[in-house]
Amino acid sequence: MDLAPKQSKPADSSVLKSTAESRLKNFMHEVTGRALVMMESATHNQQGIAMDLVQEAFISLHKSYADKSTEEWYPLFYTILNNKLQDWRRKEARRAQPFSFFRKVSLDDDEFEVQDVVDESTPNPFEFLSQAVTADEIQDAIAQLPVRQQQAFTLRAWEGFDTQTTAQIMNCTEGSVKTHYHRAIQGLRAALSHLNPNLGGSSK
Structure with a gap:
C-alpha cells in the first residue's frame, strides 16, 4: 500500500x-x-x-x-x-x-488645489441631484465639465471609490481629487438648477 x-x-x-x-x-x-x-x-x-x-x-x-x-x-x-x-x-x-512634441503638454490643473475643501461623501448621483432630473440630463451636464472633474465625480459617485483610491486611479494627489470633486458638484448643481430650483448653485 x-x-x-x-x-x-x-x-x-x-x-x-x-x-x-x-x-x-x-x-x-x-x-x-x-x-x-x-x-x-x-x-x-x-x-x-x-x-x-x-x-x-x-x-x-x-x-x-x-x-x-x-x-x-x-x-x-x-x-x-x-x-x-x-x-x-x-x-x-x-x-x-x-x-508641441518639443515640450511637455499640460492637460490639467492638478497642481492647483483649493485649500480646506471638505472631503464630501459619495452620494448616489440620482439621489444627490433629485429624482426631478433624468439620467440623460445628468449625463449631459457631466459632459460639460472639465475631464478631470468628470473623472473625480464618476469614480466617486458612480463607482463608489474613496478619495485615496480615486487619487491612485487618476494619478494625482488626494487634494486634487477633493478639488475636482468639489468643483464637479458645484458645476452640476449650477448646470441643473433650472430643472430643479432646490439644487441651488453651491455644494455648501
Whole structure:
C-alpha cells in the first residue's frame, strides 16, 4: 500500500484560463456601460474612440492581471483606462498644436488645489441631484465639465471609490481629487438648477 502523502494536482492551465475569461466576461458586462459613459463624455462624444479605449483597457487588464481577484480588478481597470485616456488626450493636444512634441503638454490643473475643501461623501448621483432630473440630463451636464472633474465625480459617485483610491486611479494627489470633486458638484448643481430650483448653485 502506498502510504506516501498524496500531492494535490495543480490546477490545469486551461481551466484557470477559462475561469479568468469567464470572470472577465462577467466583469465586462458589469462595468462596460458606465465606462463607456465616462469615456464618451471625456472624448466629447466620440463613441468610436470611447469604445476603443474601453476595449483596450479590458485587453490590458486580462493580459496583465488575469490572476487578480475580481474586486482588485475594479481600481486596476479604471487606472488602466485613465492612463489610456490621458495618452489619447496628449496625442490629440499634440495634433492640435504643431511642434508641441518639443515640450511637455499640460492637460490639467492638478497642481492647483483649493485649500480646506471638505472631503464630501459619495452620494448616489440620482439621489444627490433629485429624482426631478433624468439620467440623460445628468449625463449631459457631466459632459460639460472639465475631464478631470468628470473623472473625480464618476469614480466617486458612480463607482463608489474613496478619495485615496480615486487619487491612485487618476494619478494625482488626494487634494486634487477633493478639488475636482468639489468643483464637479458645484458645476452640476449650477448646470441643473433650472430643472430643479432646490439644487441651488453651491455644494455648501
